[in-house]
Amino acid sequence: MELIHHLMLGFSVATHPVNIAYCLLGVTLGTFIGVLPGIGPLSGVAMLLPVTYVLPPTAAIIMLAGIFYGAQYGGSITSILVNIPGDASAAVTCIDGHAMAVRGRAGAALSMSKIASFAGGCFATLMIMLLGPVLTDVALQFGPAEYFSLMVVGLVTAVTLAHGSQLRGLAMVILGLMLGFVGTDVQTGTLRFTFGFEKLSDGVNLVALAIGLFGFSHIILNMEALVSRKIEMPKIIGILPTLADLKACVKPILRGMGVGSLLGVLPGGGAVLSSFTAYTVEKRLAADPSRFGHGAIEGVAAPEAANNAASQTSFIPLLTLGIPPNPVIALIGGALTIQGVIPGPEIISEQPHLFWGIVASMWIGNLMLLVLNLPLVGLWIRLLRVPRGILFPAIILFSCIGVYSVDNSAFDVGVAVFFGILGYAFLKFDCEPGPLLLGFVLGPMMEQNLRRAMLLSHGDPTVFLTQPISLALLLVAGGLVAVMVSSVLRNGHQQKLESEMSN
């Protein structure tokens, strides 16, 4: 009964004309960002963050969330039609999606990817509704020791799930934690690592860091690879999948939803990892794995269900625990903070219209995306004919203005330049920037909670082991470290896994 009451509240908020309008704007921009190669939801959210400052918090988050899951819908269009991932999480959709397109089944691949995304989105929304209140109750029991241990688990998971070398992933987390020190120490007022820059006394700006590390560096990389050639596109005949297609995809979609919902909640998981994992699962379970790579429709359906589910369930930790599991959510959390809403368990109890409004808007947004993407797919395809050369300068300009407008500070644009250079070096050295950003966001929270826990326990470090929840969390972290170390010793299971995926 309570759930129905909450849902009514949510839908009354989400169907407010203003919120509907921003939801539509968000999912449209999201699809746009997803279709365009070389710009992902992170750059998109960062660039549009300043636009949301003038909005009320609910409308702002509804729009930013729409950008995030909208990008999952749009990304598959480019993957299927031109074999370039429109979005990193749609990379795996290229494999079988494009193979289907080459065989003249582009229409079926497109519609199946949208149906799968829609199913994944609906399921994830349901998960948020059910899990949100439960996790909030748990989170309200948390003291500083529990929060500290939880963040340790989060960072360890992020390292475990990091792409490529885990030692480099660990280093990126530590560097992120250290960047979080920059600025004024909350407890003593001491200025740390500001190097004489007065503007750094509030810390490194999150948007500047994200735009530099992810936006600038990826655009440089994309410009390096850019070859001006005419994009060849297969003809689309018949948009609907056959009954046999639908039948073949029911189970893969269900499995994809499950994988995606689970990995979305995990720190360092998110849309990219979940689509790869869902693909691997399908290939393992298939009666005839050799069909994969040659246009197996399950290879399109499962990852698309997974990445959309993941992008939505990743809101759960933010809205209940106040901990962002991936960089895009970290930015959205930053947007909430700027709006004066502190992400955490208090949101559900104190601002129920915000929480349930966002949840309900996700359902509406997914419905909008289905309409936007299926009948109107031709419109998005036309977008692919825009010369890529003019795209990058436009993105750079918008990014600079986006960073500037957070604080009306040109200094922050300079900070973004610094992280752009650093981020480019990291990309060349195969260091994934995701864990760094997580460390940066969690660092200050961890330090606060550690120092507070130690004060409360009168300097007794065993407090982390005597509190049952904290102990359990640390055991999980320890277990993950053990698994990681043993797999490193067994010489690179990660590489094996990745080579399997790319086969």
Next chain:
Amino acid sequence: MRLRILSVQDLGSGLIFMSFGAIAVVLAPSYHIGTALRMGPGYFPLILGGLMVLVGAALILRSFRVTDPPPALPRLRPFAAVIAAAAIFALIVDSAGVVVTSIVTLTITYSGVRGGNRRELLLLCIGMTAAVCVVFIYILGMPLYIWPPLWN
């Protein structure tokens, strides 16, 4: 014995991580370090900085033992164009106004794209500059000059 670098990735990232760690370790003592009971602002940075140096060193050592495929060679032009465009944006945006800043930023970035032409650049500048003025100045009301204020 001559050491051979087998992984540019490990060596390069290791050097970066080690330098960041070294900065933290050198600067942390100038803040109050405190004790485990009452941690000062220098406590956490010192520990993590030390850890960072160790992990960086481990990566550097590993670069002589574990082989990675060599990374794609960087190309100077796109890198220089993007970085220069953003840096110049930061330097002039407060004084030159949005129109000049937009055109300069777009032109510099565009110079990093292979196979561009003047007509495309012109259209890009006109379209984007107009869009920026409308969206950010008129709709969002950002406190920026449109034209450079010549005699302020």
